[in-house]
Amino acid sequence: MGQLFGTDGIRGRANTYPMTCDLAMKTGQALGILTQKSSNQCVVIGRDTRISGQMLESALAAGIACAGVDVLTAGVIPTPGVAYLSRAIESCGAGIMISASHNPYYDNGIKIFQKGGMKLSDDQEADLEKIILGPPIDLPEKIGTIASANDAQTRYAQFLLKKFNFQKKGRKLKLVIDTANGAASFCAPAIFTPDMFDVSFIHNQPSGTNINKDCGSQHTKDLSDHVKQVDADAGLAFDGDADRLIAVDETGQQITGDTLLAILSKFAKQTGKLGNNIVVSTVMSNVGFGNAMAQLGIKHEITGVGDRKVLARMKETGAVIGGEDSGHMIFLDEHTTGDGVLSALKLIEVLLETHMPLSQLAKVMTVYPQVLINVDVDASRPDFTKMPMVANAIKEVESQLGRQGRVLVRYSGTQPLLRVMVEGSEESLTRQCCEKICQAIRKSL
Template identity: 60%
Template sequence: MGILFGTDGIRGLANKYPINCEIALQTGRAIGFFTKENGYSSVIIGKDTRISGDMLESALAAGVASTGIDVLLAGIIPTPGVAYLCSIAKNAGAGIVISASHNPYQDNGIKIFKYGGEKLSDKQEHKIEDYILNQKNVPQGNVGKITVISDSLKQYADFLLTKFPFGKLNTRLKLIIDCSNGAASKISHIVFNDKLFDTQFIFDSPDGKNINQACGSQHTKKLQKRVCREKADLGLAFDGDADRLIAVDENGNVITGDRILAICAKFAKQKGDLHQNTVVSTIMSNIGLDEMLDNHGIQHIKSNVGDRKVLEQMKKSGAVIGGEDSGHIIFLDSHTTGDGLL
């Protein structure tokens, strides 16, 4: 962990150091140089619904373009959506997400993916931070173009729907979806569509300041009440950038990340899809997860806190399921990062 980077990118109060226009510009330049050094020619930028997102997007895009690298703006899209777009774009050397996850609207952050849609290694993070702080490279010569990806949500939604194993359910599940007034607000309507589900959406009207406000994965009481009142089969609550999920069962009980891991691991083992018979969680996971996995003969590896650390252990062990109690769940045979919608 360096001066700027925490467990998941750079984060702080918007319009104050380090989440101000000056650092965003320098960060854009650093990522532009990083992209160029690795032989790529474009960077994808996405954001959640915070009011400060447009300001930071402009500064980051200007910084990237000043290095001669093209910028592709994905607009409001979940964090894993940017990772997905990076994984399919031939020339994308990095993806930037402007989000402070589950934090209130006053905060914002800068998350970075490298080529292929994966989180940066510690070494790469340190290199980018050094560029930002020391400004060793000075832009000169060509200037990159800044364009909009008009169908970014459709591309990501199509990917998600290919992972849904049924053409149509015999009986449509009744769902209540809490979009946290964040990045899931629009795409949830595409993914949890009325052809597949009987869905009611709540907190899907972002205004720039209501993201995560008494809603979403951190605040599930209203979702729990709605599930019980509507006699729904399931409630799903995302955080502001939709990379984490907390579920609510038909009785209004909260199902946290560790329990979701346990359910998915057991199901995957029954299907013969639990590669290496291993699950990765963090050192903060519930002891009940230990006992459950042990009872089912599943190996349990614990990493340091942060989905990046979980991913590192998953790659080392060959595990395809891992995550955190906070609701970051990684299905490595389907995606490169944690994805609440997936």
Template identity: 55%
Template sequence: ELGAQVEVIHNKPSGLNINERCGSQYTQDLETRVKETGAAIGLAFDGDGDRLIAVDEKGKTITGDQILVICAKVLKDRGELKNDLLVSTVMSNLGLTFACRKLGFKHHASKVGDRYVLEDMQRLGAVIGGENSGHMIFLDNHTTGDGTLAALQLVAAMIREGKPLSELAKQMEIYPQKLINVPVKAKPDIAAVPQVMEAIRQVERHLGDQGRVLVRYSGTQNACRVMVEGPTNEMTEKYCKEIAEAVKSALADPENIGPSADDWRF
């Protein structure tokens, strides 16, 4: 109705092939098709349609964090970014925080989960929030994640800015991020485990303001999740492994050690 040419792929469900090589977590086929057709944008939704990940006109995947920054900047320019605030989670890339600072609005990090994003949006008076995974809430339009709504907001941002998605995405630099998942036998307060806390403090001293460390337990598994962000891939991987080894030494179940830390990933 609006004059766009739309091509849909992976739209033949069998009842068994949900998210099979497609959707917001598997964008390879979409990347290829965007480049083959010369499309302006590719839009990838998850199985129940509440998440969006985009592909720019060059075939590069754009993260949920980048989409949030793009849309928040347009709202800011239009005087519609309530309280000059964007809400995401503690798992958002460090580049999002720096981008918000550079673009002139505030960033609040909630606990992981779109329900916590919504709670903090309502508590702090924000109109946009979400997760790097693609859950996005535009509170003036909806109170939950809606991939189609997020896609329309992103396309509208491209039209209003008059720029391709690849250019808009440059507003946020993505910092190298390493994630390691360590099986544990118990979940004591991390602050009460000296060996782990010392490893965290050492890494934080080395990183300074050029990175960050997040160590938290899974809410659904007997696992400790270690995340490190830093200025280079090499440094980020090195420090993440050091903390993961400290967690393994202090908390891992010797009967369920599993793979080496090199393979413990989310």
């Protein structure tokens, strides 16, 4: 990671470096210069519902336009919608999504897609960062225009729906959808329509400050309650920028991202659509996921945390399905990036084709108890492996768990947190082990 770019773009508290209007404008200028050099004519910008979104959109658009490149603003739209537009619009040289994903409303971020809808490579981010942090940019005489892409949500919805034919499946699923007061709040009703589904929406009234607040993919209690109240077939929860999906089955039980990935991978294999018989997941995936892939006879590739690393391994191996336990799933034969709405539609397809309840489908995988605790750290990110107390605690826990569990300690790529994850065969023991490591970290820091 560089000075600005983390595992998923530039991120921080809005109005605080690096998420300031000044840096956003410089980022726009830098991207405009690179876009102009590649002879592309415009950059598309989307955002989620955070109160700071329009402010940063204006700064980015101004920077791009003063670098001589046109801007198309897509308004509130999911991150994968921006990725789609950046390859669907022929003159588009890049796409920008303004979002901090699942973070609270006071954070924001800048995610950049290159022409064709892929996120920037490490080298491309490094090139962009040099321009942003370098001397003042020599601006051209030409000035770009700024216009609204009024059909952006419609185009994205049509792109997704043309892949499915739910109206001919013979029955309507009863669904509850939680849009996290975020980017999917406005486009979801155009995708999950009454003619195809018996659907109700919750947390779809964004105020600018309620995105992800006690709702969405990280907080599914409300969704679970609604599913049970209306006797729905399933509940579907997105995060703030709708690139993640977490589900709730008909009993109100939350289904993990790993379990969703296992369900969709099994169906893809059964229908002959699992490229190279490979699925990619990260080191954060549950032990049970690897066991499930082995039982299904599917090759399992493991990579580092982050959708870019998942995507890179997918391209290396020819896999078409990959994802993270967070619910971030990539279907490379359908889209260039993780898409929570696409994942939801694919899950619906499995429910309709198999005529099995989600609770039954979820039995494809046994989820080992997993405890994840975040420890606040300062920006210096000290090397915890060189702290004797921490190293000893990790060693003791690993010895105690043996082959029935594992430990993973890593810094967050987007927040000042040290993440401690422990898996084991029994919940209380797993939590005790995780707390033991966290306590050693707190004392050492």
